[in-house]
Amino acid sequence: MGDWLYLIIAIAVLAVALVVGLVVGRGRRTPPPVAPPAPAAPTAPDLSPPAGTDVAEPVAEPVVGPVVEEPAAPVLEKPEGTASRLVRLRQRLAGSQSGLGRGLLALLSRDRLDEDTWESIEDTLLTADVGVTPTQELVDRLRTRLRVEGGSEEPRAVLREELLALVGPDMDRRLQVSGSDGRPGVVLVVGVNGSGKTTTVGKLSRILVAEDRSVVLGAADTFRAAAVEQLATWGERVGVDVVRGAEGTDPASVAFEAVKEGVDTQADTVIVDTAGRLQNKAGLMDELGKVKRVIEKQAPVTEVLLVLDATTGQNGLIQARVFSEVVDVTGIVLTKLDGSAKGGIVVQVQRELGVPVKLVGLGEGADDLAPFDAGAFVDALLG
Ligand SMILES: Nc1nc2c(ncn2[C@@H]2O[C@H](COP(=O)(O)OP(=O)(O)OP(=O)(O)O)[C@@H](O)[C@H]2O)c(=O)[nH]1
Numbered sequence: 001m002g003d004w005l006y007l008i009i010a011i012a013v014l015a016v017a018l019v020v021g022l023v024v025g026r027g028r029r030t031p032p033p034v035a036p037p038a039p040a041a042p043t044a045p046d047l048s049p050p051a052g053t054d055v056a057e058p059v060a061e062p063v064v065g066p067v068v069e070e071p072a073a074p075v076l077e078k079p080e081g082t083a084s085r086l087v088r089l090r091q092r093l094a095g096s097q098s099g100l101g102r103g104l105l106a107l108l109s110r111d112r113l114d115e116d117t118w119e120s121i122e123d124t125l126l127t128a129d130v131g132v133t134p135t136q137e138l139v140d141r142l143r144t145r146l147r148v149e150g151g152s153e154e155p156r157a158v159l160r161e162e163l164l165a166l167v168g169p170d171m172d173r174r175l176q177v178s179g180s181d182g183r184p185g186v187v188l189v190v191g192v193n194g195s196g197k198t199t200t201v202g203k204l205s206r207i208l209v210a211e212d213r214s215v216v217l218g219a220a221d222t223f224r225a226a227a228v229e230q231l232a233t234w235g236e237r238v239g240v241d242v243v244r245g246a247e248g249t250d251p252a253s254v255a256f257e258a259v260k261e262g263v264d265t266q267a268d269t270v271i272v273d274t275a276g277r278l279q280n281k282a283g284l285m286d287e288l289g290k291v292k293r294v295i296e297k298q299a300p301v302t303e304v305l306l307v308l309d310a311t312t313g314q315n316g317l318i319q320a321r322v323f324s325e326v327v328d329v330t331g332i333v334l335t336k337l338d339g340s341a342k343g344g345i346v347v348q349v350q351r352e353l354g355v356p357v358k359l360v361g362l363g364e365g366a367d368d369l370a371p372f373d374a375g376a377f378v379d380a381l382l383g
Pocket residue numbers: 191192193194195196197198199200221224227275335336337338339360361362363364368
């Protein structure tokens with residue numbers, strides 16, 4: 001019996017050991033392979049903090065693929081407004097021109113106005129490019145008014161009045177930059193190479209942009225590729241569209257496209273830069289005549305500006321005459337007046353062409369162009 005009991009206990013121990021072994025072994029078995037998960041549909045990264053996370057705590061930024069840098073939007077320049085521009089440029093004008101006025105005043109203030117003195121006055125005026133006929137007229141007027149010895153008239157006041165009359169205070173110097181019937185105003189800019197045409201177109205566009213006008217530029221100076229590039233840069237700086245053609249393109253077709261864009265986009269003003277090669281009068285007449293005709297299929301030309309370099313004296317005047325015979329010039333832009341003490345050219349060119357000076361260039365800076373004002377100009381002459 002005792003043997004049987006031992007045998008039964010031994011079998012029971014073995015059975016328990018077998019059951020425990022089976023249970024533990026099953027727990028260590030590797031799970032059966034399962035199908036790989038389907039790729040998740042792309043979703044916007046969830047940038048909200050996980051629940052329970054304090055917002056103030058730094059959270060690792062989710063990585064969302066390669067970082068693509070957006071091209072920086074061009075920063076547009078803000079052209080200088082009219083008021084500060086005028087104050088600044090009047091000072092510059094006085095700086096370059098006051099020699100003429102001061103010289104005349106010194107002569108007119110002498111105790112005795114003898115023939116030698118009047119001759120010196122005449123020479124001073126001629127040297128400043130006032131021109132022969134206007135000089136003669138001015139000297140005659142001054143002689144009459146200042147002749148009387150011990151006269152009560154003050155030389156400075158007399159000179160100011162007479163110079164102002166010569167410059168023409170009543171001329172209409174407003175720029176015609178607006179069109180009619182919903183069409184843009186069209187400004188055609190002409191003049192010999194190097195006179196400052198392209199620069200003037202760029203500066204004028206800035207004046208108009210400063211006045212909140214929408215502008216399109218036409219780079220019809222296709223003769224010189226650099227001029228087209230130059231104009232494109234002027235336009236980019238203030239966010240103005242520049243219509244251009246390849247080098248050698250027919251200038252008239254560029255002018256046409258520019259005005260068409262102005263009409264289509266309902267721009268206020270289109271300014272067209274031209275090549276103005278002065279090879280001969282007939283060629284110039286053909287080129288500019290065609291440009292104008294083609295433009296006017298879209299909208300009338302409201303202003304033709306002739307750009308003239310103030311430092312070129314009589315040569316510049318001869319060129320100006322040719323241009324005015326070829327196109328109907330309505331206004332003159334006198335550039336580089338900062339580099340010349342010969343402001344008298346204003347008087348001469350207006351007389352010659354019968355057209356007012358409307359703008360003056362007073363430096364190479366982007367905003368160094370100002371509307372011409374007769375009173376301010378004479379004051380600048382007198383210093
Ligand atoms: N000091 C000064 N320089 C000026 C003025 N206006 C233009 N210039 C300079 O004159 C040079 C010629 O100007 P442009 O505008 O290229 O002349 P352009 O008539 O267009 O010449 P093309 O493109 O060859 O037909 C440039 O160096 C200008 O910076 C001005 O009022 N004062």
